[in-house]
Amino acid sequence: xxxxxxxxxxxxxxxxxxxxxxxxxxxxxxxxxxxxxxxxxxxxxxxxxxxxxxxxxxxxxxxxxxxxxxxxxxxxxxxxxxxxxxxxxxxxxxxxxxxxxxxxxxxxxxxxxxxxxxxxxxxxxxxxxxxxxxxxxxxxxxxxxxxxxxxxxxxxxxxxxxxxxxxxxxxxxxxxxxxxxxxxxxxxxxxxxxxxxxxxxxxxxxxxxxxxxxxxxxxxxxxxxxxxxxxxxxxxxxxxxxxxxxxxxxxxxxxxxxxxxxxxxxxxxxxxxxxxxxxxxxxxxxxxxxxxxxxxxxxxxxxxxxxxxxxxxxxxxxxxxxxxxxxxxxxxxxx
Amino acid sequence: xxxxxxxxxxxxxxxxxxxxxxxxxxxxxxxxxxxxxxxxxxxxxxxxxxxxxxxxxxxxxxxxxxxxxxxxxxxxxxxxxxxxxxxxxxxxxxxxxxxxxxxxxxxxxxxxxxxxxxxxxxxxxxxxxxxxxxxxxxxxxxxxxxxxxxxxxxxxxxxxxxxxxxxxxxxxxxxxxxxxxxxxxxxxxxxxxxxxxxxxxxxxxxxxxxxxxxxxxxxxxxxxxxxxxxxxxxxxxxxxxxxxxxxxxxxxxxxxxxxxxxxxxxxxxxxxxxxxxxxxxxxxxxxxxxxxxxxxxxxxxxxxxxxxxxxxxxxxxxxxxxxxxxxxxxxxxxxx
Numbered sequence: 123x124x125x126x127x128x129x130x131x132x133x134x135x136x137x138x139x140x141x142x143x144x145x146x147x148x149x150x151x152x153x154x155x156x157x158x159x160x161x162x163x164x165x166x167x168x169x170x171x172x173x174x175x176x177x178x179x180x181x182x183x184x185x186x187x188x189x190x191x192x193x194x195x196x197x198x199x200x201x202x203x204x205x206x207x208x209x210x211x212x213x214x215x216x217x218x219x220x221x222x223x224x225x226x227x228x229x230x231x232x233x234x235x236x237x238x239x240x241x242x243x244x245x246x247x248x249x250x251x252x253x254x255x256x257x258x259x260x261x262x263x264x265x266x267x268x269x270x271x272x273x274x275x276x277x278x279x280x281x282x283x284x285x286x287x288x289x290x291x292x293x294x295x296x297x298x299x300x301x302x303x304x305x306x307x308x309x310x311x312x313x314x315x316x317x318x319x320x321x322x323x324x325x326x327x328x329x330x331x332x333x334x335x336x337x338x339x340x341x342x343x344x345x346x347x348x349x350x351x352x353x354x355x356x357x358x359x360x361x362x363x364x365x366x367x368x369x370x371x372x373x374x375x376x377x378x379x380x381x382x383x384x385x386x387x388x389x390x391x392x393x394x395x396x397x398x399x400x401x402x403x404x405x406x407x408x409x410x411x412x413x414x415x416x417x418x419x420x421x422x423x424x425x426x427x428x429x430x431x432x433x434x435x436x437x438x439x440x441x442x443x444x445x446x447x448x449x450x451x452x453x454x455x456x457x
Numbered sequence: 458x459x460x461x462x463x464x465x466x467x468x469x470x471x472x473x474x475x476x477x478x479x480x481x482x483x484x485x486x487x488x489x490x491x492x493x494x495x496x497x498x499x500x501x502x503x504x505x506x507x508x509x510x511x512x513x514x515x516x517x518x519x520x521x522x523x524x525x526x527x528x529x530x531x532x533x534x535x536x537x538x539x540x541x542x543x544x545x546x547x548x549x550x551x552x553x554x555x556x557x558x559x560x561x562x563x564x565x566x567x568x569x570x571x572x573x574x575x576x577x578x579x580x581x582x583x584x585x586x587x588x589x590x591x592x593x594x595x596x597x598x599x600x601x602x603x604x605x606x607x608x609x610x611x612x613x614x615x616x617x618x619x620x621x622x623x624x625x626x627x628x629x630x631x632x633x634x635x636x637x638x639x640x641x642x643x644x645x646x647x648x649x650x651x652x653x654x655x656x657x658x659x660x661x662x663x664x665x666x667x668x669x670x671x672x673x674x675x676x677x678x679x680x681x682x683x684x685x686x687x688x689x690x691x692x693x694x695x696x697x698x699x700x701x702x703x704x705x706x707x708x709x710x711x712x713x714x715x716x717x718x719x720x721x722x723x724x725x726x727x728x729x730x731x732x733x734x735x736x737x738x739x740x741x742x743x744x745x746x747x748x749x750x751x752x753x754x755x756x757x758x759x760x761x762x763x764x765x766x767x768x769x770x771x772x773x774x775x776x777x778x779x780x781x782x783x784x785x786x787x788x789x790x791x792x793x
Binding site for chain 1: 479508511513514516518519520521522526527528530532549550553554559561562564565567568597598600621622
């Protein structure tokens with residue numbers, strides 16, 4: 123089982139030093155934020171539910187490193203990493219988790235609808251595959267109104283068997299839209315293994331049937347994701363249409379809330395736990411002499427501090443008045 | 458001018474006025490084709506090109522999702538269902554996405570989207586006959602327009618295009634006045650002069666189609682014409698119906714209904730949707746709950762019976778309210 127998902131290709135070359143450190147920093151910011159959110163949630167300090175992305179930092183970090191503020195992404199029910207990588211401030215995100223009007227969605231969105239259009243991210247869609255047709259339309263808007271702008275559409279392996287994915291992917295293909303379809307294949311749709319629900323579990327093979335370039339990369343290797351995403355974003359910007367990018371990755375956390383992953387194969391879990399994307403990147407950077415231990419340690423501690431300050435901010439941000447619940451049903455209204 | 462032509466004129470005027478307006482739908486922009494199922498977009502590609510008159514696969518979730526995404530990035534799409542029955546293929550986009558994105562973003566995003574959908578029984582059977590307005594009326598975040606005259610069709614569509622919120626426009630197959638191969642056998646000839654140039658019909662402003670003293674009838678689409686026919690018949694018996702066309706169901710002009718009830722004291726809603734849980738039930742409930750003092754009699758609902766619409770023309774005529782059924786209900790009310 124573990125063999126099947128190993129990607130048989132040489133490691134991607136490292137990007138320039140600034141980019142390499144940026145990728146590492148983005149992943150670390152996501153991890154530090156998510157680990158704290160987990161602790162706060164377990165302690166009952168954050169309401170609702172939460173779908174976290176520890177272990178899946180490389181796809182958002184690697185893809186969004188190619189995007190400008192004026193480019194767009196669509197996120198999923200597991201959107202914290204997407205939002206962080208696209209530039210949404212951690213303070214706004216934390217405040218949103220606590221339901222505060224200072225949150226990026228003013229408390230109306232919550233964990234699963236994280237986003238802020240000022241940073242090119244409309245509220246994430248928590249309906250599996252629901253964001254794919256929307257991303258196609260955003261790609262159309264980019265082409266007609268802001269040529270050169272692109273859309274990165276994030277979704278999981280679970281989306282691949284939903285009609286909305288296929289309808290959206292087909293529109294991207296037939297209209298040559300500037301969209302990068304980023305599949306975060308973490309091997310599980312909730313508790314269901316990808317091999318149980320796909321006769322051809324290498325999803326890039328199926329995606330290729332839409333007539334778009336499709337490739338599979340090691341989604342725990344941020345440099346591999348970054349390299350492949352670079353080609354995809356360049357194609358999109360240049361008007362050459364969409365690309366399907368399958369990133370094989372793994373959750374280091376549960377599907378949601380208090381899920382303990384009891385459905386996962388022990389050997390599979392051990393294989394992936396030994397492939398922490400942050401450890402892989404760190405080792406690579408040190409071995410290549412791109413960064414020194416203390417430089418990475420400084421990035422780590424800055425990320426930890428930023429995340430803690432964000433959670434502190436969110437927890438102490440004002441709570442809304444109940445009637446604010448009736449605001450923003452229509453756009454001319456506000457509470 | 459027919460409703461189909463009035464809608465086409467409205468689209469063309471709005472597309473000339475604002476380059477961000479686009480049309481997106483199935484079987485539009487096909488030379489030699491129909492211009493959607495009922496000719497509304499016929500020929501528009503000649504002026505506006507295929508980028509803005511955008512034909513799609515038979516892919517309702519895809520096309521509505523794409524329209525939503527286009528709206529999020531600054532376009533103003535007019536999306537087109539061939540039959541309103543097909544909107545259920547796009548239910549996630551219509552219920553979970555379009556009307557919730559502004560809300561979920563705390564007002565930071567806008568979805569200036571128009572969705573057009575033909576309703577009504579027309580001897581095509583159960584999956585090409587529904588009047589699903591109530592599904593959308595029930596969902597916060599949508600405005601809902603229900604034009605029944607060419608003037609309103611043009612003015613409401615223009616208002617919808619300029620609205621920054623998602624707006625659903627339900628249109629009736631038998632009222633379009635579509636011609637050629639898309640002519641409807643039992644069409645009601647609604648043909649009136651429509652002014653050229655710019656005007657909008659504001660949302661939430663009902664029109665009184667016929668004044669009367671005895672019963673306030675609230676009806677939309679084809680049911681307005683059947684109510685007017687019933688009113689004609691009843692007038693000879695000395696019973697006067699006041700027929701109100703709400704023009705939009707969300708927002709709804711309760712004030713005009715209340716004023717009318719002040720004169721008549723009797724309320725009847727006539728809708729082509731099935732009766733249980735229809736928009737008419739909502740109007741009745743609102744009036745009973747908050748304006749019971751205006752009612753001198755229990756309100757009446759005349760609606761399609763609670764069954765899918767059968768293909769047989771005989772059976773279809775039985776379940777959909779006729780002028781005779783409306784007249785009978787009014788007689789019962791007045792004589793009670």
